[in-house]
Amino acid sequence: MMNEYNVAPLSRLIEQFERMPGIGHKTALRLAYYILRLPHMEAQNFANAITEAHTKIKYCSVCCNLTDKDVCSVCSDERRDHSLVCVVEDPRDVMALERTHEYKALYHVLHGTISPVNGVTPDMIHIKELLERLKSDDIREVIMATNPNVEGEATAMYISKLIKPLGIKVTRLAYGVPAGGDIEYADEVTLARALAGRNEI
Amino acid sequence: MMNEYNVAPLSRLIEQFERMPGIGHKTALRLAYYILRLPHMEAQNFANAITEAHTKIKYCSVCCNLTDKDVCSVCSDERRDHSLVCVVEDPRDVMALERTHEYKALYHVLHGTISPVNGVTPDMIHIKELLERLKSDDIREVIMATNPNVEGEATAMYISKLIKPLGIKVTRLAYGVPAGGDIEYADEVTLARALAGRNEI
Numbered sequence: 001m002m003n004e005y006n007v008a009p010l011s012r013l014i015e016q017f018e019r020m021p022g023i024g025h026k027t028a029l030r031l032a033y034y035i036l037r038l039p040h041m042e043a044q045n046f047a048n049a050i051t052e053a054h055t056k057i058k059y060c061s062v063c064c065n066l067t068d069k070d071v072c073s074v075c076s077d078e079r080r081d082h083s084l085v086c087v088v089e090d091p092r093d094v095m096a097l098e099r100t101h102e103y104k105a106l107y108h109v110l111h112g113t114i115s116p117v118n119g120v121t122p123d124m125i126h127i128k129e130l131l132e133r134l135k136s137d138d139i140r141e142v143i144m145a146t147n148p149n150v151e152g153e154a155t156a157m158y159i160s161k162l163i164k165p166l167g168i169k170v171t172r173l174a175y176g177v178p179a180g181g182d183i184e185y186a187d188e189v190t191l192a193r194a195l196a197g198r199n200e201i
Numbered sequence: 202m203m204n205e206y207n208v209a210p211l212s213r214l215i216e217q218f219e220r221m222p223g224i225g226h227k228t229a230l231r232l233a234y235y236i237l238r239l240p241h242m243e244a245q246n247f248a249n250a251i252t253e254a255h256t257k258i259k260y261c262s263v264c265c266n267l268t269d270k271d272v273c274s275v276c277s278d279e280r281r282d283h284s285l286v287c288v289v290e291d292p293r294d295v296m297a298l299e300r301t302h303e304y305k306a307l308y309h310v311l312h313g314t315i316s317p318v319n320g321v322t323p324d325m326i327h328i329k330e331l332l333e334r335l336k337s338d339d340i341r342e343v344i345m346a347t348n349p350n351v352e353g354e355a356t357a358m359y360i361s362k363l364i365k366p367l368g369i370k371v372t373r374l375a376y377g378v379p380a381g382g383d384i385e386y387a388d389e390v391t392l393a394r395a396l397a398g399r400n401e402i
Binding site (some may be wrong): 006007008009010013015016020021026027028029030031032033034035038040043044045046047048049052053054055056057066067068072075080091092124166169179 | 208209210211213214216217221222223224228230231232233234235236237239241244245246247248250252253254255257258265268269273274292293296307325386389
């Protein structure tokens, strides 16, 4: 299939797109043709964007989020509350929380969850960096915001057991029905937790 | 939205993906993260594949299909019937026809259809190159395989009127291809039947 054309540079480009998550053969073809039709400068800009992103982006030395500086713009923001840290699995979770415009403190990005099934042990995600931070910085509370699934929960439990001896408060994002959602379609576990966590109005 | 992170190289990469056809913001994010997680050499290979494809791939001087040579591998294949030319809209249509393994002759790629609504006039697609070919080469039949929709039909009619005075037989793919559909997505059997049942126009 790959060599339908006998045009090696095109086959190689299609192959690169096909390797991407959620991109099948037809989509890879479409994207490769898009590239071929770009003006030459724009194709060059695309290639440069890949190289540049890969060369310049690294982990923040404090929170492990992605950044092109030594310390990311969140960690170096003096107006944020530096005594509160929200622990997430992925840089995209930081984005999601930033979009709320409600959270004005710091993050810590684990870059994964503990998952014995997939061979991910605690030392393979950035837990050690979090503990180092908690020992040296003046942090009063850690919010666990890992995903509400089995692995996210297990990771949150594992980390909270390591933090508690340090005398730091550990909290968890509230469970409940999603805003704008339909109670009719909420699953049992979510509803049971929403009931248990009910608040007075 | 673009500057959620304040990480310029990442924003630029996401933006490049977002411009691609059928790629929304979430998918662009996913693809950008995929790139960031690649080993450095592989990211470099990706960037090089874009540059290389864009630099090396051009139109075949005979059939206007994409190639990295002066004359493409189809046009330079001695075993093919050089007296029969199949006219298609897009290089992907050549791929689709090649997959039938039924067609062993030549192609001509128009790179579009005549479309007054979209401002595409006959001189903007590769009709002139086809007529030049027909005048100089020894071609006995031209199969019109433009898409079975309004613009494809109109383009086929337009071209057939230009070819007939040259005394060359002009045929059209049989209506085995579903009307209103896309040749690129037709299955092999349908395409093979459409080839076998082609009619003179």
